[in-house]
Amino acid sequence: RKEVEQDPGPFNVPEGATVAFNCTYSNSASQSFFWYRQDCRKEPKLLMSVYSSGNEDGRFTAQLNRASQYISLLIRDSKLSDSATYLCVVIEGYSSASKIIFGSGTRLSIRP
Amino acid sequence: GAGVSQSPSNKVTEKGKDVELRCDPISGHTALYWYRQSLGQGLEFLIYFQGNSAPDKSGLPSDRFSAERTGGSVSTLTIQRTQQEDSAVYLCASSSNGAGTDTQYFGPGTRLTVL
Numbered sequence: 001r002k003e004v005e006q007d008p009g010p011f012n013v014p015e016g017a018t019v020a021f022n023c024t025y026s027n028s029a030s031q032s033f034f035w036y037r038q039d040c041r042k043e044p045k046l047l048m049s050v051y052s053s054g055n056e057d058g059r060f061t062a063q064l065n066r067a068s069q070y071i072s073l074l075i076r077d078s079k080l081s082d083s084a085t086y087l088c089v090v091i092e093g094y095s096s097a098s099k100i101i102f103g104s105g106t107r108l109s110i111r112p
Numbered sequence: 113g114a115g116v117s118q119s120p121s122n123k124v125t126e127k128g129k130d131v132e133l134r135c136d137p138i139s140g141h142t143a144l145y146w147y148r149q150s151l152g153q154g155l156e157f158l159i160y161f162q163g164n165s166a167p168d169k170s171g172l173p174s175d176r177f178s179a180e181r182t183g184g185s186v187s188t189l190t191i192q193r194t195q196q197e198d199s200a201v202y203l204c205a206s207s208s209n210g211a212g213t214d215t216q217y218f219g220p221g222t223r224l225t226v227l
Contacts, residue, residue: 006154043203043218044155087154100216102147104154 003027003101004090010107013078020074021106023088031098032091033064033071037084038105044087047073075108083110114138116219118204124225125194133189133222135204141217143210146179146189149221150200158202161187162210194226 006023013019025033033050048055050062050071061074071090075082085105092099117136125131137144142163147155157171161181172178176194181187191198201221207214 004154008152043220045218046215100145100157100160102155102157104152 004088004103006086006088006103006106008104008106010109012109012111015078015080015110015112017078017110018074018076019078019108020072021086021108022070022072023090023103023106024068024070025090025101026069027090027092028066028069030069030090030092033062034089034091035060035062035071035073036087036089036102038087039084044102047086078108078110080110080112083108116204116206116217118202118219118222120222121220122223122225124227126227127196128193130190130192131194131224133191133202133204133224135187135189135206135219137185137187137204137206138217139185141206141208142184143207143214144181144187145205145207145216146187147203147205148173148200149203155203158189160210191224194224196226199224199226 004025011019035047036044037047038044048057048062050064052064054063059076063072085107087105088103090101119134144161146158148158149155159179160168176192179189201223203221204219205216207216
């Protein structure tokens with residue numbers, strides 16, 4: 001089993017729709033979680049951190065489910081500009097020796 | 113302010129040649145990471161520098177890969193005797209102190225093509 005797994009997609013949804021995707025991780029001791037966004041042929045950029053209690057940033061909501069070992073990203077009222085690949089990042093440990101693992105990404109395409 | 117910069121942006125080389133890729137992190141960031149991203153794949157961790165500590169080389173795929181970080185700032189990733197499977201985008205990132213919760217800021221990457 002991969003350490004971090006994501007559905008590669010592509011998810012193809014109409015503008016205005018709500019879309020959600022998950023990322024599972026294998027190490028129950030994982031401590032920190034993030035969602036990064038990567039546009040085509042561009043570098044990844046931090047979208048949001050994922051907190052234990054769940055967190056929201058505008059149209060984006062991130063959730064952590066430790067019992068089932070997954071994180072999720074929900075996008076409401078999707079925009080054309082949301083089209084990108086979404087990478088989940090799992091960090092095992094708090095220190096500078098933490099292991100950082102990127103998922104292979106979920107491709108999202110928003111159609112007009 | 114200036115972000116992470118990488119050079120060259122594109123590199124085409126012949127199989128068997130050596131290549132050097134450069135990364136300039138954000139000024140003041142003590143942590144620097146190198147990743148590799150093949151077409152349609154996620155990021156593969158290669159090596160991590162934190163301050164003056166010995167680097168974490170656990171992700172380097174073979175002994176043909178090496179990296180240095182001079183003066184705690186600029187880093188070079190060297191690939192010797194390149195192979196076609198080395199073709200990928202090589203991304204560098206820096207973070208302020210390397211803690212697990214730190215945001216990583218990525219450079220634009222170097223696209224390496226080995227013919």
